[in-house]
Amino acid sequence: MYTPRRPRPERALITGAAGGVGSATARRLVADGARVALTDIDQDRVRALAAEIGSAAVVLPADGTDSDGVAAVVEGAVGELGGLDTVVAAQGAAVGGGVDPRHTESWNRALDVNLHGTFHVAGSALPHLVEASGSLVLLASTAGLIAGPPGAAGYTAAKAAVIGLTRWLARDYGPRGVRVNAVCPGFVRTPLAQGSMAYLAKREGITADEAFALSARHVPLRRVAEPEEIAACCAFLASGDASMVTGHVLVADGGGAAVDASTVAFDPPPVP
Template identity: 45%
Template sequence: MEPTHGRFTGRVALVTGAGTGIGAAVCRRIVAEGGNVVLTGRRPQPLHDLATELGARALALPGDAAVTGDAQRIIKSTVEQFGRLDVVVANAGGHHPGAAADTDDDAWSYSLHANLNSAFVTIREALPSLIEAGGNVVVVSSIAGLFAGPGVVGYVTTKHALIGLMRSLARDYGHQGVRVNAVCPGWVRTAMADEQMDELGKQYGIDREAAYSLVTKNQPLRRPAESEEIANLVAFLASPEASAMTGSVVVADCGANCVDLPTIAFAEGAAQ
């Protein structure tokens, strides 16, 4: 992506879950606009590969964003390397299928750890630096934070909780100059979504692209978003251009949230 302007020149962003998908796209966008990025996540190789691609303004620091010691080490190294921390993009997460009766304690704990604790712990440890810099946080939730999909109680619950976390942080730290907002993507073409499409494809005897078409057929744009499209929104919220925004939820789902489910049958009938 060609840089539009240097909205992040001289600024430093920490991105969790940075190795692939939305996190990687956010890192590319911030560097393209003059910023420095610290990439963290639990899988070292994708982080190091992306940091090598991005060059001297990117630093890979593997770790678990939900573990206090890891978060403290990563933030300390960030400030030592770049002198400051302006932005945290809380993007780390994970998906574990199961309705409530099918979700044991380990599966429930996984969802809390991967989706909620990863954001809370990292943001909590970053707050002193963000207050000093007058910085901001972008939390990557999901439309699963607004609505409930079938058989994913841990994911739905923790993605809802991220919005509550965002609002609480915005309420408590706005007077100290820290902004906090959330992005709620719908289907995005990522490695994790590809895996889900492959599983759905097996059920219907269709390929991945047909599965994406199936899950988006009732969305106005009739397609999944691309990681770069979500990165555009994250970059806007993290930039000075969004200086009046805090406590906001921005939905990027190709229109899925505006569809009135009980009226779908009328549209399908009219198309026949």
């Protein structure tokens, strides 16, 4: 009978740790008994998170699009924690822009943050995860499965590529004992989603909270996710409870991706 080497993560690196999902994942893994290395380009917020968490956290700020900086972060995490058995790549940014040549800069930026940064951390961390028979969790998005918000061509393409990268890594590194999975949230109540909600709120003349509710009007659960709910998905995939799960894309969107857009006109009125 197979017995996981560790039931829960013990030494974890979290990228994008200053963000809503990244910080929630850090708190969850520490609550589960892990020590965590936290990295993000936002030094002030990631240091504040580490101060909140306490001695179980170390801070290694870096620009996630800089391959040398990411490699230094990984080596720093290995040195501080004594190795790595878990990496959660949660960096990301909602960068607007279509496919008009005028949007080339935003397209490149969307891919740099959401795809290339994930590529850099995976490449640097995987040798250590092989040594530990560890787990890599990549944050994608339902935008990678179905068309994302209008004006988000680069973000949508990048998240679709993260899903493809997840499956390739699972196939290539499974024989070496590493599990690789992706989490695809829909809208989450985080600063990353606030830009979209601010636009919707202004367009409709409503509050940001009402915009979140409007965005979830046809989602089966009728609400957006909280960061802690996505963190729980990451913690599960990183744990021994998911010991037979690799190459999987876990959709955590309240059922939104299961809905055929052509049928939403038949939905009953929203529950008061």
